[in-house]
Amino acid sequence: MSELKYDVVIVGAGIAGPMMARDVAKAGFSVLLVDKKAAIGSPKQCAEGININVFEKYGIPYDKRFVNREIYGARIYSPSGYTAELRYKNVSGVILERKVFDKMLAFYAAREGADVWPRAEAVDVIRENGRVEGLKIKREGELLDVRAKVVVAADGVESTIARKAGINTYAPPHEFDSGYEYEMLIEGFDPDIIHLWFGNEVAPRGYVWVFPKDEDRANVGIGINSDNPKTAKYYLDKWLREHGISTNKILEVNVGLVPVGGFVKELVKDNVMIIGDAARQVNPMHGGGMAEAMKAAAIASKWTVKALEEDNLKLLQNYTEEWWREEGPKMEKLLKLRRVTEKLTDEDLDVFVQILGGTDLEKLAGGKYTEIIKALLKNPKVMFNRRRLSLLKELL
C-alpha cells in the first residue's frame, strides 16, 4: 500500500472543497482534493441560482462558460395566484452551469498547486492513538493511505467523513428537505427573473421553483419536507400536470436532500474541519447552499493557513468561533423566520403575498425583514387575526 503526505486533504469537490483547496494551496501548502465522482460537477444537486456579488467577494472569474443567464429579480406566487415581485435595474444573480462551475473551481485549485483526484472515494479515516491522521482513499480500485495534518470534510449532505471522524453532524429527518428537479424546455415564464410557488398542497414546507437558463429552458424543481409520506417527485409531477407543462422535453433529472433545519455546532474537532452542506451551512429560508459554502471555505482557509504557518493546529478552532460570530446570528434569524413560515396556512400565504405585492420586497430578500413584518402587522387582515398577529410578532 502506497503512502502519501499532504498538509491538507479535502473530501468533496463541490463548492466549498475546491474554494478551500484553492486558497490553502495559494498560500503555499500542499493540498489534495478528492471527489468520488468521475466528472467533477456532475451530476448536479442544485437549482444553480447564486447572488451576483459572490464573484467579486470570493475572487471567482465571471466566466461566461459557467454563467447560463443573468437574473434581475424574483416573483412569488401564493396558492390562489396572488403574486409579489422584486425586480432590480441591474443583474442581481445568475443561473450557473454547475457542471462547468465546479470543474473550473477545482481547476483554479489545481492551478494554485493543489492535487485534484476525481473518481477517488474517501472510505474511512486513519485513526492512530485516538487522533485522525489522514484518510483511506480508494482511487480507481487502489486503496491508498493519505496522511494529512488537516482533514476537511466537504462531502455534502451525506457528511460521512465528519461522522466517521467522530463529529456529530447528525440531524433528524424533519431538518432536511427532499429535492427533485428537471432541467427542461419550458415556455411562458419571464426568463429574466426566478419564479417561486408556495402552498401546502403545492410544496409542503417548501416551494416549486423555475430558474431560467435560457428563454425557454429552466431548472424546474421542488423541495418538500423529507419526512413527508409522498415523494418530491410526486409533488413536482403534480404541479407540472396542473400547469399543463409537458414532461416529455426533459434534459436532466436532479435529485438530492437539502439540510435546512439548523447548523452543525462543532465545526472543528482537533484537526478535522467541516465546511458547506456537510456542516449543514445552508440558508434555511431558500435552501441555497453555495454562497454559504463559499463563506465557510473562506473562513476555514484563513485559519488553516494561519495554523499551518504557526504550526499550531489549535488555531483551527477559530473557524468555529468566527463562523458562529459572523454567520451564526443571521442564519439563526433566518431559521426562526423559516419556522414561522412553516406554520402558515394557504390562506395566510394568500393574505401575506397579496400585501407583499405592494411593499418593498428587497428588504425581505436581504434578511432585513422587520420593516416588512411591521407593514404586514398594520394590515387589517393581519391586525384582526390573533394567530397571524402572534406568528408575526415572534419575528420582531
Add this chain to the structure above:
Amino acid sequence: MAGKKFRVVVNDDKCYLCGGCAGVCPTLAIEVGASKWRFIQEKCIFCNICVTACPVGALTTVPLEGEE
C-alpha cells in the same frame, strides 16, 4: 416500528445515487459510492427514515423472517 426488523433494498432503476439516504441515516448504515449503493444490515436500527426521505421513492423494506 419497534420489533419489526427488515432489510432496506434499493431499486437501481429509480435510484440516482444522490446520497440523501446516507445523509439522513442515524447510524451510517447506508454508503453511497459514485456507482454503488450499499446497505449495512448490522448497523440498521429499522427507523425507516431513509425510505421516507428518498426524493424518488427508490427504497423499500423487506422483512427479515426467521432471523434475529
